[in-house]
Amino acid sequence: MPYVLQRIAEFISRRDGGVTADPHKIIFNSGTQENLKLVLSLLSSGRDDLQTGVLTPVPSPHTLPRLLQYNRLSSVPYRLQQEQGWAVDVEELHRAVTDARAHCDPRALFICNPGIPTGHVQDRKSIESVIRFAAAEGLFLLVNEVYQDCVYGPGVEFLSYKKVLLEMGQEYSEHVELISFNSLSNGSLGECGLRGGYMELLNTDKVVAERLMVLMGYRSPAILPQSALEIMVNPPTPGEASYPTYTQEISLIHSNLSHNAQRGYEVMNTLKGVSCQPAMGGIFLFPRLDLPARFLEEAKTLGLQPDVLYSQMLVDKAGVCVGAGSENGSEEETCYYIRLSFAASSDTFQDALSRLCSFHHQLHETY
Structure with a gap:
């Protein structure tokens, strides 16, 4: 519903300090897994001799390996640094992508922030280093941010990849391709049974965005999850009864x-x-x-x-x-x-x- 997409755009703008969000670049679907499946289906080259590779964290969400396999994509594992609280290490990303090019074509980098299942929350410096790496290697950034409102470590703050990217200057802000995911099923509301989530596209090729919209034309997300997610991004304000x-x-x-x-x-x-x-x-x-x-x-x-x-x-x-x-x-x-x-x-x-x-x-x- 256009109303829901507009509300999501307003939420993103408030969250990121006034950065404009375009409701036409937001896609609502029946959950993050369905949105991610759509994106992965477009990344797949379908070539058995040189499959498309996606850099994936280790450990990762338990559904991710199955989604990659379903879409005939090659998993390119990069290890999170346990002794640093499961932080993302750019040197490890370089190792992973270099090794992977011998057997696949790495085209995307999957990130969880906050981490799933590690609970790690990236700071600005870490996010900037990942963005620079993605830009240098020509990788599409896929960022799962479904626990963005569940951050509680002392002195810890959630920063969206979009916010950081747009504050890094035109070299990055106008060229690094990014899709971020959020969900009704996770976070504080945790309405798992309703199955609703959205993704926001930034700097994606026009043809890619159009293709995603066409694929979404075959789906019809239920009204109840859309309404519930609208409440999630537009909660009651002071003075309202609830x-x-x-x-x-x-x-x-x-x-x-x-x-x-x-x-x-x-x-x-x-x-x-x-x-x-x-x-x-x-x-x-x-x-x-x-x-x-x-x-x-x-x-x-x-x-x-x-x-x-x-x-x-x-x-x-x-x-x-x-x-x-x-x-x-x-x-x-x-x-x-x-x-x-x-x-x-x-x-x-x-x-x-x-x-x-x-x-x-x-x-x-x-x-």
């Missing part, structure tokens, strides 16, 4: 996430063989597991990744469900991870932590 309730609920959500992120970080680092970086945004912690040798042998015998077996046993024995790190593109020979969501009430999350701790202690006693 403002006190809305403000109270959003404040409670942010306070709960901040508390759970800190509590989870502290507890996980008390466990034997576990190390965890703090989350600055999003809803996940991504602890690293150093598992006993006998447990690793059992996982090998069963034909399972050790973090997958750990996750299966945790839900069976303790009733706590986590994601296995190997499903996030993070498999390494000696390092294993779990994806732990803290988007629950403080009491529920504390109960989950207690169960996880008991299970982990028992596992080390057994193996």
Whole structure:
């Protein structure tokens, strides 16, 4: 609906300090995954001998590898720097793109800010370095910003890639191609069942933008998600009847996430063989597991990744469900991870932590 696109444009303008947003460069769809799928379908060259490559973070959102495979795209992994809180490292990006050119044609760089599932939030210097890298290598920037309103680390501020790009001068602001994604399903509202999200196009070729619009012509996003997303970007203001309730609920959500992120970080680092970086945004912690040798042998015998077996046993024995790190593109020979969501009430999350701790202690006693 034109009204919703206009409201989204106004939200982007407010968020980025008055930078103009064009509603005609905004596409609404039934979620970020559908929008990303559209973009990836245009990137695919369809050539088996030299597939299009997309630089993807490790770890990454667990759905990303499947989307790349679906669109016959080659994943070009670049490792986030765990000891720096899962930061993006430009030298690692250079290594990844240089190595990849031997077997594919790298054409895009996928970034999550805040990170999924790492919770890392990039500062201005980091974003500028990534933009310069993309410009030098001729890469299309695809930036997932769905947790932009879930940032709570001390002194941490969310800056959109668009805002930083447009403040870098014409050399970059008028040439670097960027598509940014936001969603109703994530963030403070978290209306997952309604499935609505938008993407904003910046500096994209006219033919690309037109093709995306044509592809969208075959889809008809439901009215309810459009209305709900309009509320997300245009929330109640002081003086309106629902403002006190809305403000109270959003404040409670942010306070709960901040508390759970800190509590989870502290507890996980008390466990034997576990190390965890703090989350600055999003809803996940991504602890690293150093598992006993006998447990690793059992996982090998069963034909399972050790973090997958750990996750299966945790839900069976303790009733706590986590994601296995190997499903996030993070498999390494000696390092294993779990994806732990803290988007629950403080009491529920504390109960989950207690169960996880008991299970982990028992596992080390057994193996």
